[in-house]
Amino acid sequence: MKVGLFVPCYINQFYPKVAIDTLELLEKFGLEVGYPLNQTCCGQPMANSGYEHLTGSTNELFTQNFAGYDYIVSPSGSCTLHIKDHLHSDEAPAEAKNIRSRIYELTEFLTDIIKIDNIKASFPYRVGLHQSCHGQRGLKLAQMTELTAPAFSKPEQLLKMVNGIELVPLTRADECCGFGGTFCVAEEAVSVKMGKDRVADHIKNNAEYITAADMSCLMHMEGILKRQKSPVKVVHIAEILNAAMV
């Protein structure tokens, strides 16, 4: 099985550790992982701003980069969802279609494809899990509170395998953090208020760390935590799952 690692643009530039942990984690499970060096971005920032028609070139680039892999794995629910829903290619339509059906967010890949049942990791802290909307409602990584259906959560399932971790409950299990891509600047006031409220829910429930399967939500919440000079830190789920045993 050959896995292509897709690292979203902002993770590549700002959070390389998340990508490194993702890579190492996949390798821990004996996978052959390739990282196409020419990758940039999934095109979501343009598409969600109404400029999907400008994403032709990023789409072609993405398709070239990831054609030929059995699976494409990414530590971001939102970018994964975008590719799954919107990747098209005029030059290689069949490849694009193939990629759409073979791209997975990291936690769903671990639970659904390679079906791991234990992880050698340790993270002895109180952690609040933020269910990022695109992953949760878009990729169905977890059940949402709106539906009348049995509960499940793929990220939580994995976190529960980590040594020493204490998951804290939240008052609003799946409220949006307010990042929303360009929404975070176009609607600055509401975005920040949502982020503050989301962070406050974790703090109120005594979390030391906030984790998620989407770094973009965490980046937004981190910006707010830092401004508040809060001791609470953000950590991507890949970092926890790859945290060394103590």
Place this chain on the structure above:
Amino acid sequence: MSAGKDHAALAQVFNNDENRVDWHDETLWFVRAKRDRASHGIPDWELLRETASQIKHNVLSNMHNYLVQFEENALTNGIKIHWAADAAEHNAIVLSILKEKGIDRMVKSKSMLTEECHLNDFLQDNGVEVIDSDLGERIVQLAKEPPSHIVLPCIHKKKEEIGDIFHEHLGTAAGESDPQILTETARQHLREIFITRRAALTGVNFAIAETGEFVVCTNEGNADMGAHLADVHIASMGFEKLIPQRKHLSVFLRLLTRSATGQPITTYSSHFKKPRPGQQMHIIIVDNGRSIQLGREDFRNSLKCIRCGACMNTCPVYRRSGGHSYHTAVAGPIGSILAPNLDMEKYADLPFASTLCGSCSNVCPVKIDIHDQLYKWRQVIVKNGYSTKTKTAMMKGMTLALSSPAIFNLSGKAGRLALRYIPFAVNNGLNPWFKQRDMPTPPEDSFTDWYKKNRKGEKP
């Protein structure tokens, strides 16, 4: 879009008072939580939603036939039917009915359609006094404001503010904010209205093609009191309010109020089938852009809406920006996909007033793909040129940078210049990100740099 009137600007004003935002958010979340308890208690909830969605799908696909059937049956029942192509025609019809009877005072029960048509202003300009009889509607009417929510029209007002309004208009004691006393005052005031008005206008929740009757749902019974006492009952409905058969009501009535307020059913679900002896009953069937929306395949589903307001209560943006920030009669997620159909330029901002979190689509009792439609409207709005030049230039710049691995990686060690092309940094220079948030600390190396140094690298 007129300057300073877009959602972001109005929401920012709303956010100047953080305590009020917290209160607004908590109040609506309380309703959403009640909705959860009510819906989760019904094991076949998801089946009900699917059924309702399919019934409405059938209606939208056979609109012409159901409208003809409804009209025929309603006429047989002795109801007068009027067709209005747009808001102006609707308003003119109402006025002509009143004029014919020499009526210049009317009582009205809640109808978002008449808000959409700006009926109150029109009638007032034509010398007709209109009193809204739904308590919330009456409060915002006295405050000279539009409703901010389709089910809870004055949810943006605290009880102290309502006390002040009642003190000014209805003579309660200054500083009185006891809900019981205020409600009783309103009750007495409205009773006086009900018994003196010869014409009553109501909305329509469901119009049944099979029988030519319509159903009006209220918790206060105000629609009934107005309509039963008046000589003339006018019912205004958008044509999408149709359902094929009476038995289908069981599906919708179970969904409607549970979604709206968490109640099992509205206090009054009143059927109106024929005028009582001596009474006149009119139904005005309104298009006002609906047939255009019906013709837009991507947006047609929005006409399934039964106006429960659940999408607003669940919407994290609505809760923190207030209904008035949407500057349209129907606010929130559903308003944001309905409004651009009416006026794409004026409402070009609304599809962007969302994080696309998807909660609205999943709470919706008729399964409207609201957040997907928001995404699609964004594409339509930009393609039709209702985006700013700056934004377009920025997007083009971003596309260029992201299409080229060379440019993207160029930033290298130079302080992560690529920052400029990162999604959230769209508006570099005066980036609103920094106002209330810190930036991530740029690392020495990008992941690509690290990979090149530490691993063999997949050939490009």
